[in-house]
Amino acid sequence: MTDGSETAPENQYTKLRWLLTIAGLIFYVVDIWTDVLLALKYFQEKHFVWTGLTLMFVLAGLLVTQIFSYAWYSGDMNDPEEKENVPRMSRGGFAALHVFGMGIFTRYYHLLKQGFKVVWTSNSSSDEEKKAVHHKLFCLAADLSMLKLFESFIESVPQLLLQLYIVMGRTECSVMQCLSMVFSFFNVAWALVDYRRCLRRSLPQTTEMPSGLPTAVYLFYKLCTITSHILSCTLLLILSTYSTIVFTILWLLGTIWAHSLKTNFCSSRGLEFLYRAVIGVILTFTFFNVKGQNTRAEMIIYYLIHSYINMSALILLALFKPELMLSMFLLTVIGLIVGCSVLGLVFLVLYYLFLHPKETEPRVSDEVDGPGNNTRTKTNKRISNFIQP
Incomplete structure (x- = not known):
């Protein structure tokens, strides 16, 4: 068999899944390159602040x-159960790849290579194998998707917020700005x-979450x-750039909440603090468990x-900059804010009431490996201790 059809369909890493992995890689690369090209465009136009922020x-x-x-x-290389899942390379080689920003590409290559096989x-492997x-x-x-989730929110x-602020402030949008925002959204x-x-x-x-x-x-x-x-954050920035103080406070609250929960995602204290800071960024924009x-x-x-x-944001805009309410572009933005706010909450309620998958057994987030729990590898523990949808 070519794709392990004896395995339950929901547990198969199929050809479609392999092709979708390539699609995800393309989105990732194009998203970064459109942002870099946009930064170069800002630099040529002598908008050095926008260049710096974009980069x-x-x-x-x-x-x-x-x-x-x-x-x-590095952690997996020290784990006998996980070492076989790590590409054969020295620790120094891995360090060099990551210094040059090739870590995610290395993971994509390894996943695609293993998936292709x-x-x-x-x-002729057995069903269990x-x-x-x-x-x-x-x-x-899952490791790759966690990194991609970090990247998308950081x-x-x-980037979407910045480019929307620039576009709304100039009331015009270049092709490169559109491409940057579109691919950021898709990513x-x-x-x-x-x-x-x-x-x-x-x-x-x-x-499994059904398709x-x-x-x-x-x-x-x-x-x-x-x-x-x-x-909404873009409108607040248009009203005053001091709104960034509010965003910073929201980030701090999210980070403090993650700290108060005593997350145990990382193996070192320093990395755990970084993880909590990243969670604070994510919680600034959306909720995760x-x-x-x-x-x-x-x-x-x-x-x-x-x-x-x-x-x-809408009320403050109407009070302090009512002239902007006459702009068709901003009226469209206001409509999107109201519509997306309502629809988002409706979809949230529908999902968690009727469509949210249930755990097949109780999940203990702080579970410690023991003699009877040797099926939980370091990767399993890393994934189970990550933020939950």
């Missing part, structure tokens, strides 16, 4: 993902769905709430604050 977000995303990618490789070549191989591929994909989302959408599906397929105690309606509703919930919030606990109350409070900020 800063690109470099921030690269830096954070390289740090975590190298740390995971499974889905495009014949093999095939199941283990497919699970290993989803663990590799680079793509802030975020892809990262959200890919992470969601890879996470659930790599954790045995959770059921089709549940995936679509989850994606619309995330994209609508994130879009409305980004547009930080430690796999029941967070219904926290989610309600979060989206009440979220909605308050969105509505406040």
Whole structure:
């Protein structure tokens, strides 16, 4: 068989999944290159502040993902169970690749190479062996999807906010700005769905998120709430650049909350603090379950604050810059904020009431390996301790 058809369909790393991995790589590369080209355009136009900010977000995303990618490789090399999943290379070689920003590309290459052997070549392995191989591929994909999620919220989302602020301030939009925003948006959408599906397929105690309606509703919930919030933040920036203080406070609150939950995602204290800071950035724009606990109350409070900020942006715009309310472009933005806010909350309720997959067994986020729990590899533990959708 070419794709392990004896394995349950939801647990297969299929040819389609392999091709979608290539699509994700393309989105990632194009997103970065459009931002770099846009920065060069700003530089040629002598907009040096915009150049610096555009490149800063690109470099921030690269830096954070390289740090975590190298740390995971380094940790896995010391684990007998995980060492076989690491490409054969010296620690110095890995360090050099990550210094030059090639960590994610290395992971893509390794995943595509291993996946090709499974889905495009014949093999005579037993069902149990095939199941283990497919699970290993989803663990590799989950590591990659976690890094992509980091990158999308550290680079793509802030980039969207910055470019929208520039476009609204100039009331004109160049082709390169459009391309940058479009691919940033697609990169975020892809990262959200890919992470969601890879996470659930790599954790045995959770059921797979069905494709089709549940995936679509989850994606619309995330994209609508994130879009409305980004547009609202853009309006606040147009009103005053001092609004960045508010964003900083929101980031600090998210970081402090992650710290108060005593997350245990990383193997070192320094990396754990960095992880919590990144979680703070993510929570500035959307809600995730930080430690796999029941967070219904926290989610309600979060989206009440979220909605308050969105509505406040519209009210403040009407009070302090009513002349902007006459602009057709800004009227469209206001309509999007209201529409996406309402639709996002509707999709959120629909998803968590009717479509959210249930765990097949209780999840203990702080579970420690023991004699009877030797199936949980370091990758499993890393994934299970990551933020949950």
